Amino acid sequence: xxxxxxxxxxxxxxxxxxxxxxxxxGIAFSEVMPFLPLYIGTLGNFSHQELNFWSGFIYSGTFFxxxxxxxxWGKLADKKGRKLMxxxxxxxxxxxxxxxxxxxxxxxxxFLRMLQGVFAGFVSNANTLIATETxxxxxxxxxxxxxxxxTAGTLxxxxxxxxxxxVFSYRxxxxxxxxLLLISFLLSLFFVHEDDFKPVTEKKLDKAxxxxxxxxxxxxxxxxLLTTLIIQAANNSINPIVSLYVKQLMHNQGSVTFxxxxxxxxxxxxxxxxxxxxxxxxDKIGTHKIIIAGFLGATVLFLLTAFVQNAWQLGILRFxxxxxxxxxxxxxxxxxxxxxxxxxxxxxxxWNQSAMYTxxxxxxxxxxxxxxxxxYSMVFIVTAGLVVINLxxxxxxxxxxxx
Numbered sequence: 001x002x003x004x005x006x007x008x009x010x011x012x013x014x015x016x017x018x019x020x021x022x023x024x025x026g027i028a029f030s031e032v033m034p035f036l037p038l039y040i041g042t043l044g045n046f047s048h049q050e051l052n053f054w055s056g057f058i059y060s061g062t063f064f065x066x067x068x069x070x071x072x073w074g075k076l077a078d079k080k081g082r083k084l085m086x087x088x089x090x091x092x093x094x095x096x097x098x099x100x101x102x103x104x105x106x107x108x109x110x111f112l113r114m115l116q117g118v119f120a121g122f123v124s125n126a127n128t129l130i131a132t133e134t135x136x137x138x139x140x141x142x143x144x145x146x147x148x149x150x151t152a153g154t155l156x157x158x159x160x161x162x163x164x165x166x167v168f169s170y171r172x173x174x175x176x177x178x179x180l181l182l183i184s185f186l187l188s189l190f191f192v193h194e195d196d197f198k199p200v201t202e203k204k205l206d207k208a209x210x211x212x213x214x215x216x217x218x219x220x221x222x223x224x225l226l227t228t229l230i231i232q233a234a235n236n237s238i239n240p241i242v243s244l245y246v247k248q249l250m251h252n253q254g255s256v257t258f259x260x261x262x263x264x265x266x267x268x269x270x271x272x273x274x275x276x277x278x279x280x281x282x283d284k285i286g287t288h289k290i291i292i293a294g295f296l297g298a299t300v301l302f303l304l305t306a307f308v309q310n311a312w313q314l315g316i317l318r319f320x321x322x323x324x325x326x327x328x329x330x331x332x333x334x335x336x337x338x339x340x341x342x343x344x345x346x347x348x349x350x351w352n353q354s355a356m357y358t359x360x361x362x363x364x365x366x367x368x369x370x371x372x373x374x375x376y377s378m379v380f381i382v383t384a385g386l387v388v389i390n391l392x393x394x395x396x397x398x399x400x401x402x403x
Contacts, residue, residue, distance in 0.1 A: 010193060011133040015142055017191040018086075018126045019149035021184040025090070025122050026153020028097070028180040030268070031161025032173060034243050034261040039170040043106045049372045052241070056368030058110050059239065063360035065117025070357065073121055074128075074350020082129035082346060083194045085121060090185035092119025098178025101171040121353055122184065123150055128349040129194060131337040140287060140334045144279020147330035148272050151322075155268030162261025211344045220339055221348060223397025224332050225355040227291075230390040231328050232359025234298070234383045237367035239264075245376040249311045263315045270322025278326050279334060287331045287338070288399055294327025295391035302384035306377040329356075335398070 032039075037055040040046075046054060077085045096116045103109045127146055134142040164173040212218050243260035250256055282290045301324065305317045333352065340348040370379045 011130070011135075011142075014133060014192050014194075015130055015145060017187060018130060019145055021090075021187045021192075022123050022126050022146060023149040023153040024180050024187075025184045026150040026155075026268075027157040027160060028093075028153075028177045028184070029123075030154040030157030030264070031164070032097075032100075032177055033239060034158045034162050034264045035165045035170055035173075035257055037241075037243055038257060040106060040109070042170065043103070043109065052244070052368045052372040054106055055241070055244075056364040058106065058113055059236075059364040060361045061110050061113035062117040062120060063357035065114050066120040067354045067357035067361065069118060070121060070124075070350045070353040071347070072350075073125075074347045074353070077125060077128060077346035077350065078344065081194050082125050082132065083188065083192055085125040086129065086188045086192065087185060089119050089122035089125060090181050090188060093122065094178045094181035094185060096178075097181065098175050101174035101178075117357075120357070121350075122181075124349055124353040124356070125346075126188075127333060128346050129192070131333070131349065132342055132345045133194075134337075136338055137283065139337045140279035140283035140331075141276060142279075143330055143334050143337065144276035144282075147275040147279070147326070147333075151268045151271040151275060151325075153268075155265045155272055158261040158264035158268075160261075162258045166255065166258055211347050214341050214344055216339065217401045220398055220401035221336065223394065223401065224336055224339075225351055226397065227390060227394050228329065228332050228352050229355040229359040229362075230386055230393070231332070232356045233363040233366065234302075234359075234386040234390070235325070236360050236363030237370075237379055237383050237386070239364060239367070241367050241371050241376055241379060244371075246311055246314065248376060249308070249314060259311055263311065263318055266315055266319040267322030267325055270319055271326040272322075274323060275326040275330050279330060282331055282334060287334050288394075288402060290327045290331045291335075291394065292391065294324045294331070295387055295394065297327070298324040299384050299387045299391075302380045302387060306380035306384075 036059065037051065040054050040058060041051055073085055073088075093116055096112055096119060100109060100112050103112065123146075127143060130142050130146055131139060161173055161177075164176060215221055242264050243256065246260045246263060247256045250259065278290050298321065301317055301321050305314065305321075308314045308317065333349075336348055336352055337345065366382065367379045370382050
């Protein structure tokens, strides 16, 4: 393992720099989420059902494009380098998100959200770089650190976004978000090094079939991809309706935007506190055990959330969900890293990113559809059902195929 002048391994230096970069990116990605439905409401006169539809539709736009294009970027990353993909993603999104401050109607916002999807993948490509350079026995802790960093940013982002939107405006907040992503770009450009990168040159790995043949257990890998998809669908079925649910619970009284930002941030607090520790624990006792615990906890918490009577009850349960979040997505990434050959890790992580974005598409549309035809409470009940299905599929496709 190469080291710098102070004998610190390069993978540790990259981990340090990228954990800061994804922290900043986490702020940028999350600070607009609490008020996105409210911003949409300023772009036209919409009924309750129309606002729910547009919130889910626009929220999903980025992920629709990303789900399609991510495998191509993953293939390019394995050939040209993961740092190049990190730079591409951060600079492109800095420009696009900044431009969202200038839209005058919902179709322009939808177009920019779609364009954002072309440049998506900063965090996932940063994770890929760390996964390929980190020794396997440190993978859980390293990826847990990355998850803690991005969720710490996700924690701060909604509160900062709610504050900025209240003090300035929605449009100014979009402009600031673009600036934050530009900072992540500069950090990655000047301080991240990929000296040990070995480009994939084997022709057989150019096609998905060749990648699949290189896997020890394809069913395990595709089982994990399906797990990611359903995790994201479950989590994101909630996101488009959180601020609207808070508005309903508060009877449209008080600072709905600010309270929505706090509640949206609460899961990130819990995830930040435990993700790295859970990664280390998973390295010792088995990552799959951590994931199963996360499924069980999430099921109970989502069911309880359907019956809250006020905003503080919602806040407590959303905070608790953060602990289960730390048991799920970062641990799935760890299993992917431990069970994928290094030469195709970029491709596998890009497939995982596509699965994640597909879940991000399905989730908001599911949440907005259920809330539009039933109620916000029913969204949480349906989400709990998704988690149970995910647990059953995980046991069938992953547990039985682990070493």
